[in-house]
Amino acid sequence: MAKTDMNEFEKRLSRIDKIHEAGGAFEATGSLGRSYFDTMRPKSRRGLPLRGLALLAAGILLVKGMMLAQIGAEEYSKRVTNLADGNMAEQVGAWVLHADPATRYIASVLSPLIH
Numbered sequence: 001m002a003k004t005d006m007n008e009f010e011k012r013l014s015r016i017d018k019i020h021e022a023g024g025a026f027e028a029t030g031s032l033g034r035s036y037f038d039t040m041r042p043k044s045r046r047g048l049p050l051r052g053l054a055l056l057a058a059g060i061l062l063v064k065g066m067m068l069a070q071i072g073a074e075e076y077s078k079r080v081t082n083l084a085d086g087n088m089a090e091q092v093g094a095w096v097l098h099a100d101p102a103t104r105y106i107a108s109v110l111s112p113l114i115h
Contacts, residue, residue: 023038060096061102061103061106062106064097064099064103064106065102065103065104065105065106065107065109065110066106066107066110066114067097068099068103068104068106068107069106069107069108069110069111069114069115070114073099073104073107076099077099080094080097080098080099081094083097
């Protein structure tokens with residue numbers, strides 16, 4: 001007899017688990033249960049990933065500054081000029097890699113650390 005009681009108990013537990021997996025729950029009326037918080041959840045925001053774009057720009061500036069500090073301003077300028085004389089993709093690369101004031105500042109900070 002104990003075995004049949006245990007089987008019924010296991011069936012009841014599996015039925016409750018199925019209800020919970022489907023999103024149902026046993027909530028008292030007027031309580032702040034799962035259904036309340038699911039309806040009050042703010043909608044996900046889908047916009048430009050500004051944090052990702054800012055990190056990408058900071059990474060590009062850091063790499064440019066490290067290259068400028070490593071090879072020097074004259075050699076860096078020559079290489080960017082060579083890129084500017086190339087095809088369309090190389091010209092875009094030259095535009096991205098030109099030594100702007102932020103790149104020069106980063107290079108001046110990193111230069112003592114590199115050399």
